[in-house]
Amino acid sequence: MSAVTAAPARQRSRWQAVRQFFATLSASALIATLPAAPPAAADDLFGHDISWPQCTVAEGGFALPMPPSTTQFVVIGLTNGLGFTTNPCIARQYQWTKDRGKPAQAYGMATYPTAAQLTAYGSSGPWRGTGLQARLANTGYRQAVEATNTLSGIGWKPSTVWIDVEPRPKQPWPAATTPAASANSRAVVEGYMRALRDRGYKYGFYSYTNGWKEIVTSWRAPGVPVWATAGTLDYPTEALDRCTQASFSGGKVLLSQWYNTTRDYDRTCPGYSFGTPATPSHTELYGDKDLTGNRTNDLLARHSSSGVLYVYPGNGLGTLNSRATVGSSWNSMGLITTVGDWNGDGKADVIARLNSTGDLYLYRGKGVGTFQPRIKIGSAWGTINRLSGQGDFTGDGNVDLLARTTGGTLYVYPGNGAGGFKSRITVGTGWQVMRDIVSTGDFTGDGRADLIALQSSTGQLWLYPGNGPGRFGARTQIGAGWSVMTELVGSGDFNRDRKPDLLARRSTGELYLYPGTGAGKLGTRTLVSIGWNVMNSLD
DSSP, rough: OOSOOSSSGGGTHHHHHHHHHHHSSTTGGGGOOOOOOOOOOTOOOOEEEEOOOGSSSTTTTTOOOOOOOOOOOOHHHHHSSSSOOOOOHHHHHHHHHHHHHHHHEEEEOOOOHHHHHHHHHSSSSSSOOOHHHHHHHHHHHHHHHHHHHHHTTTTTSSEEEEEEEETTTTOOOOOOOOOHHHHHHHHHHHHHHHHHHTOOOOEEEEEHHHHOOOOOOOOOOSSOOOOEOOOOOOOTHHHHHHTTSOOSSSOOEEEEEESSSSSEEEEEOOOOTTTTTTOOOOOOHOTOOSSSSSSSSOOOOOOOOOOEEEEEEBBBSBBOOEEEEEEEEEEEEEEEEEEEEESSSOOOOEEEEETOOEEEEEEESSSSSOOOOOOOESOOOOOOOOOOOOSSSSSSSEEEEEEEETTEEEEEEEBBBBSSSSEEEEEEEEEEGEEEOOOOOOOSSSSSSSEEETTTTTTEEEEEEETTTTTOOOOEEEEOOOOEEEEEEEEEEEESSSSSSEEEEEEOOOOOEBBSSSSSEEEEEEEEESGGGGGGOOO
């Protein structure tokens, strides 16, 4: 991130090269003529980012120059290059900005933990440390806690803390060669995000396309703002173009960076005021079924006789909080499913099919348990008798929709991330033998979305592991005697252990939680509550 941080692959040896560069350069040469900034609009701001390289050599830095007096803003690094370290001269750097009246934001480094760090922090945090991803998330959480403790120690609460997600040669991320490895790295970043939110900080991501892919592959987080680097400029307006080009994570670009061997340069993107917090939404952090913004997955239920639709907020403990009314007259909808962030605004949405016309509607979530006016997104869906959302079955970073016809054909309708569909994919035929089909997210722990189905005639429960772009591998039986269950719900992580779970309603009205093990199995069930046979739709 600083003037000696690795960025595109061609810059990976930059740390070592800069050490040699500054060992041989005279002090006057450090203030050499710098590249001209790209053309600016009247309201554009130009600034710099600094961190430990601007500290003295005695402090472990390179004594790089501070920003020039003309700088309009500064972003200050909190760490000494890795998580659980501290920028040794941050107090002096922050005071420098105060003395000159320069607005400032901060950035912190997210780092894949060492074995010792995982042992120290993996069981302490918002997630129950019963699996690797939960421990990784807890450790990422602790990294952010340490970084914000640094801020508290110097009496500073910046408007935004940017999360630096890029390769770190001294403490490398595991190569994201498998979906599971990518999911593990994502857990660290999500832990960092949650700590910042819990401590009242707005945040965004700093990275670049190739680095992001190396760490978390195609993870999309459209609700999280972006600070994008152009590296060393290849053409005059490259930094400005970063403001309008698609970002590495799908988020809106607010800041753009470029650098040379002396300084890092930054600019605001048109329409962004540096003093305005980068305000993220949190669907990608808490789950595809977080309709209320309560940091846990929720349950949507329709009352059989009244048609009233309710949302029951999850509490992260495997049970539910008091319900709130979403709307009335929902008995006109034959099928209802929560699909996660379907339109790319960072909030969980709902898709429903109108019985009378077969039209399909998108109800865009507001993130507080209510919806914006619905939008028609399809017609002729009257032959569909089962819908299930939650899950990226194609691996493109967007959530998708499962749909079964009355004739038993099962399709994946890939979401395009903007409220619509790509061309559907045929999963297979003969699925009319299944009473219920639900998407579960990554139930097996391999980084791919899976589905669970209940066979009507036998009561057997089957797991179909996702194995590629909209396809599934050989099924395995994960339960028997399930004929007594009248509805299944892929609940996501319902008990705060970062493993997808399953909810099931018994014909007598009891609702049970079957916790996922993270390895394609179900743990011992627990009772959520009773009286659910008055509902004719659960999701």
